[in-house]
Amino acid sequence: MIFVTTGTQLPFPRLIAAMDALAPQLDERVVAQVGPDKTPRANIETHATLAPERFTEFFSAARVVVAHAGIGSVLSAKRLGRPLIVVPRRFEQGEHRNDHQMATAAEVEAISGIYVVWDPADLARVLTSGPLEAPTDLPSDTAQDLIASIRTFVDETL
């Protein structure tokens, strides 16, 4: 099963349409959380917003997750250990308020188990290229620095 998520706040029809077009070639169930996007899709199963536990169920059961380049998607993939393909939203396409997902995508490209697809036309290649690596849940050094700093702030409050 392939799970697709574009978050819950904004539609991302470019990604959902690409997955719908691709689904007949994949021979795999495709489930998508599409957010506020009411366009009917012929080949994939769509949900507007999934309850958190259902979201986690689909995410954990997926062979691979395809998502917008949201930090929530990246952190879920790390936490649940599922391979993740991210497609950044583009400001020029009206998909977000700015191009911050391009910066996020560039940053997470270095994380093993996270695959960045800059153009949905390349999804077929990555989805059919054989087994994908899964990311790990280990906290990075910078995460430990951040936690230490928060701890200092909270502990030093009188």
Next chain:
Amino acid sequence: MTTKKRVLAVASAGGHWQQLMLMRPGFAHHDVTYATTLDGLGAQFEASPAIRLPECNRHTPLRILACIMVTAAQLVRLRPHVIVTTGALPGVIALALGRAIGARTLWIDSVANAEELSSSGRMARRVAHRTLSQWKSTAEAEGVEYAGSVL
């Protein structure tokens, strides 16, 4: 030796919440109440007690008002010493109201904002005791602090 404090940890559902969950070791040894915008999230992450705040953003004025009222009522009830938030707008509301009742306030801007502070971070910076960006370059450009990142 530090004494236990009442901490209110606030984040909108989604990426903001997930980041807050990764930061828990920074405050979980205190008496923490979690606040988010979706029912069931607290239970899913074993974050309890958890309260729900109305989701809002700058385009939903009525929901902003609802969020302000619910947050104010919760703050009066909880009387937190410290408020920690990763955003978004409900986090700003909690910080601003919380500061008014004497809480110490910490804003950690979402790691999603790699190029500039988020719009809610810009508001939060004016009211928070301490504001962190998770990007060194953004922190320098915006005159806030960098102390690490969840990525």
